[in-house]
Amino acid sequence: MSQKKDEAVAAVLALLDLLAGEGPASRFEAAVEEARRQGVTGADLRMVEQIKRLALGIQARLERRQQWSAALATLVDTASDLGSPHTVEDTLKIITRRARLLVGTDVSWVTLPAEGDDGFRLHSLDGHVTMLNARLRLPEGAGLAAAVLAHRAPLWTPDYLTDDSFRHAGELDQWISAEGLHAVLAVPLSRAAGTEGTLHVADRSVRHFSADETALVNMLAEIGGVALDRALHLDETRGEMSELRDRVWQAEAELAGARGLFAAQEALLDLALGGCDPQQLVEECRLRLDAPVLLCGAHGAVIAAAGDLSGRSREEFTRAAKEAGTPWDPSPSLLGDGIWAVPVLAGGHQLGALYVQAGPVLGDGTAELLRGAARAAAVLLSVEGGGGTVVEGQVRDELLADLLISVPRPRDLLERRARRLGIGLDQPHVVVIARFEGEAQPHAVTRASSCARRMNGLQTTHEGDIVLLLPGTDPGAAARTVHDELSSLPGRPPTVSGSGPVSDPGAVLHGYREAARCLDAMTALGAVGTSASTHDMGFVGLLLSDQVDAERFIQSTIGAVLDYDEQRLTELIRTLHAYFDTGGSPTYAAERLHVHPNTVARRLERIGDLIGSDWQRPERALEIQLALRMSRIRRVLREREEPAGDTARAQDA
Template sequence: MAAVLALLDLLAGEGSANRFEAVVEEARRQGVTGADLRTVERIKRLALGIQARLERRQQWSAALAALVDTASDLASPHTVEDTLKIITRRARLLLGADVSWVTLPATDDGAFRLHSLDGHVTMLNTRLRLPEGAGLAAAVLAHRAPLWTSDYLTDESFRHAAELDEWIGAEGLHAVLAVPLSRGTAFAGSLHVADRSVRHFSVDEIALANMLAEIGGVALSRAVYLDETLAEMSALRDRLSRAEADLADARGLTEAQGALLALALDGCAPQLLVEECHVRLRAPVLLCGPHGTTIAAAGDLSEHGEAFARARKATGVLLDPAPVLLQDGIWSVPVLAGGHHLGVLYVQAGPALTADTAELLRYAARVVAVLLSLQEGRGPVDGQFRDELLEDLLISVPRPRDLLERRARRLGIGLDQPHVVVIARVEGGVQAHAVSRASTCARRLNGLQTTHESDIVLLLPGTDPGAAARTVHDELSSLPGGPPTVSGSGPVSDPGAVLHGYREAARCLDAMTALGATGTSASTHQLGFLGLLLSDHVDADRFIQSTIGAVLDYDAQRLTELIRTLDAYFDTGGSPTYAAEQLHVHPNTVARRLERIGELIGSDWQKPERALEIQLALRMSRIRRVLREHDESARGQDA
């Protein structure tokens, strides 16, 4: 009875098998024999059996828990390669095997390749390829069921492959288990685990490998779908990028077409339109008349002059609007208007044209045809009217005002509205091109343009002469020979005041030249106190307000003494200390006031050129204040 209790205690305490045997031996020593001894031995065997089943259940529970962890891990999105690595790693750990791998179909010819090996020690397996029908993978594919062998190399129940056998031998593998790896209803491949010793795989191990393969097959299906989706998304992004590039090209083509058409509708000279074609096509351009005479050219034609000459001689009357490659990379497009052949447009664009370039070239030829047709039908009458009107506004002998206003109204211009006068002076022998561009600019802004005393003069609507001068400067800056010098004055709102505005702008232009400011733009207002000297009508209020107006307004609003501090600062030679003594305040107070002045009129107010203007404005403001006080005192005495 004591032996039975001891066995039960060992069973409850999960004792080792040798301890169970020790209880039986102890019973023998104590004289237990016969039926009692057989009972003890039977109880021992039963206890060991129960313990073995308990251990098996524990192992199975642990394996199921690991399987659940594997399923959880595979539930996260992974690539196909990462999914296969997880499957092989977990398979090797679950079954306590030495090596694991997956075989997947290589091509449609039935061959397989090894993937995602785990636990291997040689490099012979690198992308190992199995021929059709060889290895356990082919047998699993044929039976769609798990297969295993206790000693792979000696088992002749399946077809061997020399390369796989070589690798199996190099790894020292013997026992191999293979289970099918499915993707839905389709066979994806097989999962293999192997040991470096001869062994038999238990039913539980085969079942675990099979369940892992089923879970892995689902994860593999999703990974394949994810990879395919990512590939499709990448392809879609590529197509989207190409579509965006095509859209950008289309927008660029539309913009170029709009710019060319706008120039033609503005009535520009052919030279300006050809220059725009040169910029848009990024190639030398030549426009010839119907008899081969040159109408306009743009770009560096020095290297291609002979080629263009040969192209002109070789070109007959072209009626097909499509670009034609002649020779030396020169393309020609006829300029056609209805049934009329107005000329040919030549472009040195290389041996091949992109679709957008070809379309732009065809469109440029049509726009040139529109421009030439308009010029042939209209002539220079409108331009002459505009030139003559501005010339009449600039002569010293005044014309009747009502006559000038009627002429301006016929051109769509109101001389009773604010206008500014702009004068442009160009160098480098590009006067004709500059006049053409200035004329186009004047038409676009609904103004007038003419040439007066070798300078280009424009009368443009607006109130800011500086902005108008910058606009004209930018319009003419791309011409060869350097940027122009442009001056502006105004505004003027009367036909008789245009001449005064022109004289102010002319003096401003001469002053800019004398000061070495050629190639820039400015107005009389922007020249500070120098503008007062150049102007026919001195606007002291405007000068004072633009120079120190912010400080005057600050004093008036907050009852401060910034202007008085500024006077004292300049009266004492720019010394804050002496200025503080003169004002009877602490030097720190003067320093704070000077900082505030810098915030109001700019930190560069102490620079010599600014300081001179500020001192002039202070003196003018002081004189105006004294005169105003004197005038008020005189009126008080008269009363």
């Protein structure tokens, strides 16, 4: 018996040695068989078999832990890999490749919502062997993905095509069959915005996925969802940065073009002011425009020409000029055969025209350069003709035109040019715009120019309107003066608006825009053929003005009543509040004020004496109510500041 005990102990030691050395499971059974051959029976043999089962169980648990540790290490590596910035497509490829390797399956893929369509599409397949998946679409509610999204939990099937627990999709089933797939596991691909997709792993054999495998794929999907969110944000950011970069490049190109255009115009004007020969000016124009140029006088006579102009081409130029007549529109006009014409104008006088053979399409920069060349030609022709007044008018027009462009000129340059004309741009000026129905008549431009010179102001035409910059602080009075001046001409009277005052070269453009809005509002209100300013239009002027002058509006509307109350300690303003708050009822107003109705009636009569008997008309009443509310708000704000000041003074005391 002692020998058999020794054999049993030897068998147990052999099993423990196999367990310690991580021997294969077949050798555990061999140790038991060896004990049987050595004669171990009964309770000793049963003990050896029990120890074998325990050792195999321990070894299985060790193997699972090793597999779990390896899987967790793979997850950590995956998280580290996904931590680096990737595109959306690269991120999806990493997720599907690691998912397939994590649980040892044959194929993996991701389903995401289809753009602009219901349902889902397959993305980033890994391990597939057919091309049937190209643009494969899953209809909404079909496939294992729909079941996963509905339950918000992982699901798997040992044999996809034979499982009727979910709705099948024909195209997907065909692809599953072509790939030879059976077992499929799907988990939600969670994102910050919510679960929007699924991660799938599939095997080409029937198998059951363990809880550990399901948990591993689910953890990978959670990590992948975070990485996918970041990749989407990175792609959006890259797109926005690319768009911003394109805008910066475009802005830089436009700025470079504007600077080049300004330099070219300055060079042409310097030539003209330097008293150059017309041929020299035309040659410079040809170089700047890179096209043949022809300068003609007021009656079509050729003054100078430059470029590849044969006799026939010159005849075509001249004939086109005579047929088109002398244009008044300062914008280049196409005469035909790629020939563009721009008038040479000086103070409302036609000195000729400049013709350029620049092709059927004229770019914005070329058009502006052509207008600048025409202005330089006007200066040169005026100097040669001894027309000092014409030259001054041209310079005045150019100065105001430069003040109205959106690309600002240097302030010191504008002020120097204005001082040469005896105009101080740091002094108050008002902007006046006159608009005729249709195009402004040439004699209206001449009359406006004369009016501007007489008042020591500036005049030009801008976007089809006559624009004047006149010294003064009352835009309404200036608008009426210009309206009266231009209304004496034949035809319908113009619509004239005014704004300001402005005391800075950079504010002239803002004043022009405010006057233009006022002009548009007058047209919309049916006040065509009249004159007004933003100050004359009541509360509408507050909406049109760039700088809302609430104090002026209050004073012009109810200032007389406020002054009367302050000087005589009356309650007219309080009566107005009560009157309007009770729907215009003197009786109810008296009840609110705790006075007799006759007292309210006498106060309302006094108000009429102060601000006009028509103050109860709807339009006047609306302005008065608005002024009352603004005055109340102003008083509340001032009362809120005064206690703080009183407290500070008290503390100082």
